[in-house]
Amino acid sequence: MKYQVAIIGGGPAGYTAAEAAGKAGLSVVLFEKNSLGGVCLNEGCIPTKTLLYSAKVYDYTRHASKYAVSVSDSSYDLGKIISRKSKVIRKLVLGIKAKLTAQQVTIVSGEAYIANQHTVICGDESYECDYMIVCTGSETFIPPIQGVDQINYWTHRDALSNKETPSSLAIVGGGVIGMEFASFFNSLGVKVTVLEMLDEILGGIDCEMAALLRSEYAKRGVTFLLATRVTAFEKGDNGTLIHYENAEGTGKVEAEKLLLSVGRRPVMKGFGLENLNLELTERKSVKIDEHMQTSVKGVYVCGDLNGVSLLAHTAVREAEVAVHHIINESDKMSYQAIPGVVYTNPEIASVGLTEEALKAADRSYKVIKLPMAYSGRFVAENEGVNGLCKVLVDGDDKILGVHILGNPASELIVMAGMMIEDGRKLSDWKRYVFPHPTVGEIFREL
Numbered sequence: 188m189k190y191q192v193a194i195i196g197g198g199p200a201g202y203t204a205a206e207a208a209g210k211a212g213l214s215v216v217l218f219e220k221n222s223l224g225g226v227c228l229n230e231g232c233i234p235t236k237t238l239l240y241s242a243k244v245y246d247y248t249r250h251a252s253k254y255a256v257s258v259s260d261s262s263y264d265l266g267k268i269i270s271r272k273s274k275v276i277r278k279l280v281l282g283i284k285a286k287l288t289a290q291q292v293t294i295v296s297g298e299a300y301i302a303n304q305h306t307v308i309c310g311d312e313s314y315e316c317d318y319m320i321v322c323t324g325s326e327t328f329i330p331p332i333q334g335v336d337q338i339n340y341w342t343h344r345d346a347l348s349n350k351e352t353p354s355s356l357a358i359v360g361g362g363v364i365g366m367e368f369a370s371f372f373n374s375l376g377v378k379v380t381v382l383e384m385l386d387e388i389l390g391g392i393d394c395e396m397a398a399l400l401r402s403e404y405a406k407r408g409v410t411f412l413l414a415t416r417v418t419a420f421e422k423g424d425n426g427t428l429i430h431y432e433n434a435e436g437t438g439k440v441e442a443e444k445l446l447l448s449v450g451r452r453p454v455m456k457g458f459g460l461e462n463l464n465l466e467l468t469e470r471k472s473v474k475i476d477e478h479m480q481t482s483v484k485g486v487y488v489c490g491d492l493n494g495v496s497l498l499a500h501t502a503v504r505e506a507e508v509a510v511h512h513i514i515n516e517s518d519k520m521s522y523q524a525i526p527g528v529v530y531t532n533p534e535i536a537s538v539g540l541t542e543e544a545l546k547a548a549d550r551s552y553k554v555i556k557l558p559m560a561y562s563g564r565f566v567a568e569n570e571g572v573n574g575l576c577k578v579l580v581d582g583d584d585k586i587l588g589v590h591i592l593g594n595p596a597s598e599l600i601v602m603a604g605m606m607i608e609d610g611r612k613l614s615d616w617k618r619y620v621f622p623h624p625t626v627g628e629i630f631r632e633l
């Protein structure tokens with residue numbers, strides 16, 4: 188069987204590449220060993236947000252009196268929340284399948300093996316291709332902490348399918364995934380403890396925003412142990428004992444459930460990637476150019492596999508860039524305005540550089556900060572909730588970074604990303620007419 192493009196992996200990178208290549212009139216085969224949609228759709232972005240939305244609705248009902256509405260009996264059913272999540276996934280997976288079918292993409296269910304740059308083997312069949320786009324994604328990293336093999340722990344997958352509310356949950360790793368689960372289980376009334384090795388949660392996110400979010404969740408009862416190294420796990424009488432050490436000495440926490448969320452890393456073994464002899468970076472990731480092409484002409488690597496950003500929206504854009512290169516359409520990948528969102532309640536969203544990154548690069552910058560209460564809409568819809576909008580600019584007022592704490596930060600950040608990508612100045616916001624009242628008007632106030 189011969190195709191112009193073979194794509195390995197049906198996550199956001201793979202299915203976007205397949206759809207774009209199909210639309211461009213190329214013959215395309217896509218291999219997926221589990222479920223179309225990849226981690227994002229089946230066990231990542233979408234399921235977490237589905238659960239978090241249920242938690243948000245529950246929170247609204249519990250705090251409805253803030254808006255002069257009384258809800259007499261508010262409760263949740265975790266089993267039904269999980270069923271709804273599965274329904275949402277099913278619907279979206281079908282949607283992807285329909286889009287690929289519409290572009291005449293051949294979908295092969297099975298594990299692909301790369302024999303060489305023009306040959307992929309799946310089952311008993313061999314597939315020839317002119318171009319190959321490898322999008323096998325990433326996997327959860329389980330830290331080799333003493334005792335980890337002797338205890339039961341959750342990864343995000345277990346946390347997303349668990350139907351019984353635990354009394355307590357310890358989360359090792361206070362990054363984005365850890366904090367989204369902390370938020371979800373805190374809303375459900377679970378006693379949550381977050382253990383984080385760094386000095387602040389949400390590494391890579393603006394420290395001031397992360398600290399504000401942490402103090403908000405601390406007020407809601409989440410315990411944070413920062414600058415804390417987990418040293419061992421042990422079975423306890425009522426769950427798992429997590430031993431740790433920090434500046435105050437050693438200690439332990441016992442929790443009914445334990446979630447490990449210390450990070451993810453690219454899946455590079457087990458499917459013949461080594462047969463391509465691709466050049467690697469110093470950090471042992473696959474080296475790619477601005478068109479997502481590897482050191483082997485005609486072979487592209489997109490999404491989590493290249494280890495650059497590990498976000499679904501980056502994967503999507505990278506896939507488009509790769510296909511554009513194949514069809515000789517002028518395009519290149521830019522990483523300067525990739526938004527990062529933490530879907531807690533309130534959300535944090537960031538794009539561009541942080542103060543920490545600017546300091547590390549010894550670059551001068553100015554900070555402009557405004558409480559979100561400068562937006563009338565924000566005040567109307569966020570009773571007793573504070574938020575912050577922080578913009579970093581250079582000496583010419585060019586926008587370098589935008590960081591928002593407050594809903595709906597995930598929606599607002601798109602506008603900020605466009606400004607950064609286009610090299611705009613702070614004063615440029617004033618040239619645009621914003622609908623009133625909207626939370627985005629905060630940008631015109633800066």
Ligand SMILES: Cc1cc2nc3c(=O)[nH]c(=O)nc-3n(C[C@H](O)[C@H](O)[C@H](O)COP(=O)(O)OP(=O)(O)OC[C@H]3O[C@@H](n4cnc5c(N)ncnc54)[C@H](O)[C@@H]3O)c2cc1C
Pocket residue numbers: 195196197198199200201218219220221222223224225226227228230231232233235297298299300322323324325343364454457458489490491492497498499500501502530
């Ligand atoms: C809990 C969680 C929450 C997340 N939330 C967000 C979020 O809110 N926003 C965001 O941007 N990102 C989020 N992410 C990250 C996001 O899921 C990934 O960045 C995204 O899925 C990467 O897409 P990808 O196409 O590179 O890889 P994946 O989605 O990992 O897809 C790779 C696919 O390749 C298949 N595959 C692998 N090897 C083979 C083979 N040999 N043959 C055939 N098929 C193969 C796999 O089965 C998989 O389906 C989250 C991740 C997790 C775990």
